[in-house]
Amino acid sequence: MNAVTHDSSLDADARAAVTIGRPADELRTLWLRPDTQSRIWSHFADVTPIDERTAEWVAHGPAGGEYRWRTELAAGGTNELRWSSSDGADVANAGVLVFQPAPGDRGTELHLDVRFDPPGGPLGQALSKLFHLVPREIVLKALYKFRALALTGEIPTTDPQPAARKGGTDR
Template identity: 30%
Template sequence: MARSEHPDDIERDDAPAFTSKDGAERGEAAPNGESSVSGVAVTINRPAGELYAYWRDFQNLATFMQNVQAIEVHDRDRSHWTVAGPNGQYEWDAIVTEDVDGERIGWRAENSDVPNSGWVSFHEAAPGRGTVVTSMIAYSPLAGIFGKLVAKVTQKEPAIQSRRDLRRFKQLMETGEIATTTPPNREPKS
């Protein structure tokens, strides 16, 4: 481990910068200068290539991303997104900035009220253990810290949503369905 410049000789580990409690270090993970960065990882019991292929067909993302209302794919590297936010609908054009077949997809938004960028990676876990899927999103919320607080209260903050979306992706890829806690519509028992 490398020595840190932090007080009390705290040593840094090799965890991704987006996991840091240090805001400056976490900010280094934002590829386009966004103010908020969040990352999450989950292990899915499927091959990396299969997960990558499902994700790379961007229209599939609306099947498990709760706030995504529509994705119009223009070509392999450009798509238009419509997403529900804390105070209405947001739209932007997403541009693929990195595409490593079977391993990683990166993007950045253009023409967006909420600047954002990020990536998702797919790495085989230990033999027989599936694939580690890691997602990082960087964004600048409208109205700064106040906008981020409103997004958290309404449960539409990207850090909250990315955890939930990856959990739903895991369920969908491992079982073919997404579990819900919503009770079925039933007639009351008499």
Template identity: 70%
Template sequence: MSTTEAEADTATAAAITIGKPAADLRSLWLQLDTQSRIWGHFAEVTPTGDRTAEWVARGPAGGEYRWRTAVVDDGPATVRWASEEGADVPNVGALRFRPAPGDRGTELHLDVRFDPPGGAIGEAIAKLFHIAPREIVRTALYRFRALALTGEIPTTEPQPAARSGGADR
């Protein structure tokens, strides 16, 4: 891999503890609508099959980047996925489930790697993901924890005084 290719790689990891059994969390992660809910801050995710999905991320200058992912290996302690051939943003990911210390539930370790292509398109995609790749992954885990513990993801969107467009500007 050349230096330019290595610089374009965007890999990040994050972890969180959730007070639920690994089997329950794994099952929730694999439900068809879960990915669209937890990654909604970053991309539109549309399930296309039992273990496949189409992703659309919006980037700099109104760019739109598309890819499809498929779960490629899913043992009881790990869920792995990868983008399919032809992706605008090739990527791979793994979510590992480990018992939390002190019988406090399950530790989730999420690793994601995006490999933007070269050239001008690659630069635009790299800007999209370098905004805060770790924050993208952390936010997904926080949203997943909220979903696992409460059945919903908190938002300020429908509130008239919410910071992202409310009347209190």
């Protein structure tokens, strides 16, 4: 994300942005729906809403490892959402999602910044890269899934289509 167009107080490890042809209030409402987070982060973790502000996350890591944490939404303005993990999280993290008007009245720009603190310090970071769990890719994929959901009402997938080769009957 370009620092000229977005100034965040979060020192992010992962930054991504996407433009969606919908108004910001509609996108904010969709993001906050209980089922949205579990759908857009499914490539990274299982997300279970606890209440309106809290969710339980379970990510499956290399060698069968399982990492758990809770996130809680913080108070924020109408143009942003902030969250952070609770104390004792296996993967400490914090994030901010900012909604800005897109140029040319083309909808809304979403800027997502997330900071991950993988388990094991430098070793955990090396393992993350080795197993292709790169934070920017995780964040970017979540935004693309959210855009698809916002524009079409669904997230496209190749599972379990027979010709998709992954999980299909044509192995």
